Amino acid sequence: MSTPKTIKIGLCGFGTVGQGVWQHLERARTDLEARLGVKLELARAAVRDLKRARDVAIPADKITGDALSIANDPSLAIVCELIGGTTLAREVTLAALKRGAIVVSANKALLCDHGAELFETARKHGGQLLFEASVAGGIPIIKALREGLVANRFTQIYGILNGTCNYILTRMVQEGAPYATILADAKRLGYAEADESLDVDGWDTAHKASVLAFLAHGVWIKTDKMIVEGIAKITxxxxxxxxxxxxxxxxxxxxxxxxxxxxxxxxxxxxxxxEERVLASVNGVFNGVSVTGDVVGTTTYIGRGAGRDATASAVISDIVDAAAILATGKAVPSIPGSSSYASSQPPSLAPLEKITGRYYVRTLVKDEPGVLAQIATVMANHKVSIASVTQPEVAEEGTASLILTTHLSNEHAIRETLADLARLPSVVEAPLLLRIGDFAE
Incomplete structure (x- = not known):
């Protein structure tokens, strides 16, 4: 009987996720090898600080401070990029792809900013890039789009993609505490970073949305071409x-x-x-994604969206796929936007006038006669029809809080409306706009 082929794996980045990958892959290695018919060897790991104590102990001769040495090592057929950021991570990923390695990445920001370059490099040099862990942690949404739902065209994808924001909003509802108090707890518990802006201002979610849009539609949408708003103003x-x-x-x-x-x-x-939508009940640090395809209809995926074990699970899934590719020579299915995918004409960005929906507007105004008439006039000037008006609470003396909902309008009209409302002398602070998600399913 011939000796099974050994596939060597290198990890660039050995923080929370990297240690989880090493720990769980070692634990499951015997079973995975039996399924794959190959040997898996965790050969080397690159760290930022060689002296730092870690939860997962590995032999000293397997640790290096030079991530590029792993990327350039021809003996390592699989390179896991778990560094984060878009500078060294990009260098490592490009170097590994240029020598034809398979790169596994959990880095949604890297993919959003440099995805086109990375996939072109992979195509040119015979490498491959797998990135299941870059979106929604332990939810296999990328495999679903690329493999399970391959027969579909996707008219709508929407989802909760950031566990920190979902945790904050969930606790605000359940406990009645203000945003700032829950955010401080989230930082203390490690759900939010010291600089929380990437999460709460919506940028982490935007990076993940860019990856999903590429998978579903074959084009990279930069975050500056999206509407990106966060949760900090929710009361x-x-x-x-x-x-x-x-x-x-x-x-x-x-x-x-x-x-x-x-x-x-x-x-x-x-x-x-x-409230009847499934995702309305996805709480805490969990993520959920709803996908509507023209063949299957709507499917929904729910699970842990972040954290050591959930992300490590997705990375290991890609490592197993990479090992299967190396063992059998069979490539992963082509995806829209890749050079091997014979796609139709790529879509253009829809103008704001074509993005329709209903809206929720909260504003603080002077408590004086005629204010509501002024607001109604501004909205009518932009053909934004008011569906309801509520004054939910007593504001500061001399002011009133108003909440309005609209009938169907569009992003261009509502933006113009809010700009004009903010200029009214009777409006004390800029209005808050929220969208009403009447999603068809």
């Missing part, structure tokens, strides 16, 4: 009023495509989502 009044209307509030990524017009739009923002 208890918003949550309570949304609940009274039959909605929860979630930070959603929304990817929509009009195939008739061949137009695509990607946006990230807090959204009022009907």
């Amino acid at each position: 208890q009044a918003d949550l309570k009023h949304a609940a009274a209307l039959g909605y929860g509030i979630k930070l959603l990524a929304v990817i929509t495509r009009d195939f008739a017009a061949n137009q695509l739009f990607v946006r990230v923002h807090p959204t009022l989502i009907p």
Whole structure:
């Protein structure tokens, strides 16, 4: 009997996720080798600080401070890029792809900023890039889009892609505490970074939305071409009023495509989502993604979206796929946008006038006669029809808080409306805009 082939694996980055990958892959290695018919060897790991104590101990001769030495090592057929950021991570990924290695990455920011360059490099040099862990942690959403739902065209994808924001909004609802208090707890518990802006301002979700848009539609949408808004301005009044209307509030990524017009739009923002929708009940640090295809209809995926074990699970899934590719010579399915994929004309970005929906507007105004008439006039000037008006609470003396919902309008009209409202002398602070997610399923 011949000796099974040995596939050597190198890890660039040995923080929380890297240690989880090493630990769980070692634990499951015997079973995985039996399934794959090959030997898996965790050969080397690159770290930032050689002296730092770690939870997972590995032999000293397997640790290096030079990530590029792993990327350039011809004996390592699989390189896991778990560094984060877009500088050294890009150098490592390009170096490994240029020598024809398979790179496994959990880096959504890298893919969003440099995905086109990375996939072209892989194509040119015979490498491959696998990235299941870059979106929604332990939820196999990338495999679903690339493999399980390959027969579909996707008219709509929307989801909760950031566990930190979902944790904050969930606790605000359950405990009635303000945003700032819950955010401080999230930092203390390690759910939010010291600089929370990447999460709470929507940028982490936007990076992930870019990856999903590429998988579903074959084009890279940069974050500066999206609507990106965060959760910092959400108040208890918003949550309570949304609940009274039959909605929860979630930070959603929304990817929509009009195939008739061949137009695509990607946006990230807090959204009022009907309570009967499955994702309205996805709470805490969990993520959820709803995918609507023209063949299968709507499918929903829920699971842990972040953390050591969930992300490590997705990375190991890609490592196993990479080992299977190396053992059998069979490549992963082509994806839209890659050079080997014979796609139709790529979609263009839809103009704001084509992005329609209903809206929730909260504003603080002077408590004086005629203010509501002024607001109604501004909205009418932009053909934005008011559906309801509520004054939910007593504001500061001399002011009133107003919450309005609209009938169907569009992003261009509502932006112009809010700009004009903010200029009214009777409006005390800039209005808050939330979208109402009446998603068709």
